[in-house]
Amino acid sequence: MEELLVAEHVSKKYGQHLALDDVSIRIPKNSIFGLLGPNGAGKTTLIRIINQITYPDHGKVLFDGEPLERKHIAQIGYLPEERGLYKNMKVGEQAIYLARLKGLSKSDAKKELEYWFDRFGIVDWWHRKVQELSKGMAQKIQFIVTVLHKPKLLIFDEPFSGFDPINANLIKDEILNLQKQGATVIFSTHRMESVEELCEYIALINKSRKILDGKLIDIKRKHKSNTFDIGLELADKDKLRADLDERFTVSDAFFRSVGDELKVRVQLHNGATANDLLEYLSKRALITHFVEVIPTANDIFIQTINED
Amino acid sequence: MEKLLLIIKREYLAKVRNKSFIVLTILSPLLIVGMIALIVFLTQINNDEKRTVVVLDESEFFTNEFITTPELSFVDFEGIGVESAKDSVAGLGYYGLLHIPGGNSIDEVAEQIRFYSKGSPSFSVLGPLEARIENKVREEKLRNLGVKPESIDDISSSYEISTSSFTGERSLKGVNEIKAAIGGGLGYLIMMFIIIYGAFVMRSVIEEKTSRIIEVIISSVKPFQLMLGKIIGTSLAGITQFIIWILSAGVLLLVVFTMMGVDPQALQAGTPVSSEAMETLEATTASAETVNLYFREFMKIPWITLFVSFILYFTLGYLIYSSIYAAIGAAVDNETDTQQFMFPVIMPLMLAIYVGFFSVFDNPHGPIAVGFSLFPLTSPIVMLMRLPAGVGPDGVPWWQLITSVLILAASFLAVVWLAARIYRVGILMYGKKASYKEIYKWLKYQ
Known part of the structure; x- marks a missing residue:
């Protein structure tokens, strides 16, 4: 089994506070991986390390077999828990800007965006400002922006918060669809029913340490x-x-x-x-x-x- | 690099398209020109109002002394008492009554002179009256001492000291003030730019934090790139605004003045400048040699050095301050929390301006001026105030200029590095009330 992402003995300290303590995880290619844990356990810190927003004090991270580098950010799509958009910017313009920051060319970004807008039936939002959209609408844009550059690794932190059940389902189907097309998904959430539905693998982090990981079926078998x-x-x-x-x-x-x-x-x-x-x-x-x-x-x- | 350009472009467009920015850009020149036009207009009205003073002269000393001028006209009353004169002055709506009683000596008469008016009289009326009376009294006394009337004119010639530098060149009075005004203007420009657009940078950082887009962005670019792009984009927008202001204000002023029929050069003459200033102005324009000297002095201002230094100090100073502003924006959750951090930022700027106006103008090369023009947070303003005096033996020593720029450049690197560290941690902190202690801790994060 080949891994897309491997974290080995990762530790991270903020001042006196140990946010991650010797955490190792292996995320198989093309899987949906649930990163679970209570609030403040260290999930977001780990995700930020994978996104190179912050860097580990010890340990290393491998992406597709190579040590994690700046160039890999083009292959990662990240939907943070604390998310938002520029309120004064038009939807289309903003999506293209964010895609270009990920390294897409302007024409490619436009093409991809048109595909997704068409798919979600929201073509007429293109010239509207974000502040004119409802929260659920803005979340859809946020999702599109996350996946627009066809990343190999998708990281969703509480992706369903802010969605009504219909749209949550829509997003869930899209995530499964992306996995079918070859993407690997890290999925961080408290909502266990969605873990049950989606995740093949899980890791449980508590008090900065990983206390459980593996295939969900194996874990269940062990726990029955x-x-x-x-x-x-x-x-x-x-x-x-x-x-x-x-x-x-x-x-x-x-x-x-x-x-x-x-x-x-x-x-x-x-x-x-x-x-x-x-x-x-x-x-x-x-x-x-x-x-x-x-x-x-x-x-x-x-x-x-x-x-x- | 490509991403940095993208960020700069976005920040620039976001700023320039902002409605309040557009309104401010268009309205400010209109407001300023409107103000100036209003002032000119009011001054003109004021000048047009001619005041009439009635003179009731019962003595023989002041004959032919009160002659009508553009600002003040005189009407002579004769042969009536003070009380009835007062009544008729009030009845006719004249400004006031100058009563000069009869007497044997001019001293005695002057002692008794009285001015009657409805309210307390304006200085612009009293001043000329006093000057005339004083003049007459002095003349009279001199004549009593036996001085011939021709000699009196001789005595009254005013005197002005001629100044010269040690190297023997004739120096001019007022040149230092002009130089200081140029330096002060440039320093003030830098301060205003920093305060206005530094706050823009800060607000833009806070906006990214409150709209929660920050984490999306920094999963694509380094926080430092974002900070730098923001600062550069905002300052380009600021420069655009400044250029629009200067150009449109210039054009508008020209248009307004043409419409109002004011010759811009006559402006000075139109304002109530004291007659002394008028005299010196006339005297200087009269002497071609002096004009030449002023011109030479003007040319002696090291324009190229000044220009290069201005660009250098402006860029470095603005970058230092705006990265501090960016760090403050990152440390707080909303604008009201910025107060505790704002004062230490504004203080050196204020200090620089005050030190500039109260100490540097007086003594451009004194220890205080030197100190503040080396200290990095004040040097952009203070050094620019000193520079018009020239660089070299007569002006700012080269070593001071070079040291000041080097210190500024080194501080720029240090401050940007520190600010970037604070920024990097701060933008991801929500709901935590940042204190100085907290921020100090952030600096040590890996």
């Missing part, structure tokens, strides 16, 4: 605890619940159903498998529901942070 949500229909529910309590770790389960069955969450120990449990239960009750509990990204996030 042999626990099952079960629905059981029978006459003497209390008796069965008492029996179960003796053998397993049992808690109440909450899932939707149409009946009034007994709902329990059962955790198995000592190498017991789902089959053993099914065998035990099938003799005692009618099984209406049997699902393994896979931890959500949100669960893993909260659990890992709390343990840290």
Whole structure:
């Protein structure tokens, strides 16, 4: 597996404050990589290092196998969390200016821009000033400006904030589309449902240190605890619940159903498998529901942070 | 480099297209010319108003002394009492009544002279009256001492000292003032430019911070490039504005004066200049030799050195101050927070101007002048005030000029470096109230 971006043992200090402590991440080519962590964990510092807005005190960053240099900024598109546009400038002119700062020629910038404006159906915004646009409209422009120069690496910091659900979906589809065309995406967010939907890989940063990373599926596999949500229909529910309590770790389960069955969450120990449990239960009750509990990204996030 | 040009272009256009900038550029010359036209107009009205003073002369000493002039006319009353004279003066709407009672000696009479008017009289009326009376009294006394009337004219000739430099050239009075005015004008220009356009730079930085575009930009260019582009773009816009102002104000003034029928050269004559100044003016214009001398003095001002120095001091001084302004803009979140940092910036500028007007004009090569023309934050202004006196043995020593420029250039590098460090960190700090201590910490960030 080839990486587009590798950070090795990156540390960064602001005065007395250690913003990043020996952080290493590997971002595979053409993946969507979720950079997660609570506020103030150091995500933005890492992103700024990748964008060469600031520089690490220790460690190094490789882009496509080469040490990160100034020339690479043309291949990175960055949508910061704190974002905005010049309010007094016209939309088209401003987008071309920002694209040219990324190294695009004027004619190329114009061509790309026309494509995106057409795609989003906003051609008539070209000569309007940013201050005349709504927040959601300005965010669309901001997104276009980020991807206009066809960067290899796209970095989105909370990309969906400020969008209504329809436009958030539109942007999500565009991100997936860009990935299909070969782009690698770093995705920094608190919104775990979008992580669940989009990210193949994640890294979790807490208190300036990386505490977890890898493929999301692998992480989930590692975090599942042999626990099952079960629905059981029978006459003497209390008796069965008492029996179960003796053998397993049992808690109440909450899932939707149409009946009034007994709902329990059962955790198995000592190498017991789902089959053993099914065998035990099938003799005692009618099984209406049997699902393994896979931890959500949100669960893993909260659990890992709390343990840290 | 290409990106720097892009930034300069954007900053320039953003500034030049700004509505308030356009309005200011167009309106300022109109306002200034309007003001000047108004002043000229009012002066003319004032001059046209002729005041009439009634003279009731009961003595024999002041006959033929009160002759009507363009500003003041006199009417003689005879054979009536003071009280009825006062009534008729008030009734006829004259300005006032000068009552000269009869007496044996001129001293006695002068003692008793009284001027009656409706309100307290204007100095422009009293002055000439006093001058005439004083003149007459002196003349009379001299005659009493036995001086012949022809000799009296001789005595009253005014005297002016002739000055000369040690090398034997005739020097002229007033030349120093003219030179100082040229230097002061250039220094003042630099100060105004710094204050106006430095604040523009600062506001533009704050705008980028508050609109949150800054992080998008500096993911494409280095903060230093952005800062430099901003400073250069804004100053080019400023120079454009200055040139438009000077050209349009010149043209407008010409148009207005032609319309009002004022000969620009007659302007000085039109304003109420004291008669003394008029005399010297006449005296100087009369003497071709003096004109020649003034011209030679004028040519002796080292124009090329002055011009080159002006460009150098202007550029370096403006860059130093505007990068400080940029750093201040980066350190704060909005314009109201800038107050605590503004005073230390404006202070050296003010100091330079004050030191210039109160010390350098008097003694262009004294220790204070030398000190302030070496200190980098004041040298652009103070040195320019000294330079019209020339460079070399009679003027600013070469070593001082060169040292001053070198110190300025070195400080320019140091200040821009420091400002860029503050700027780089500050633009990404939101919601943090910047203190001097905080900014000092930023300087140490990697």
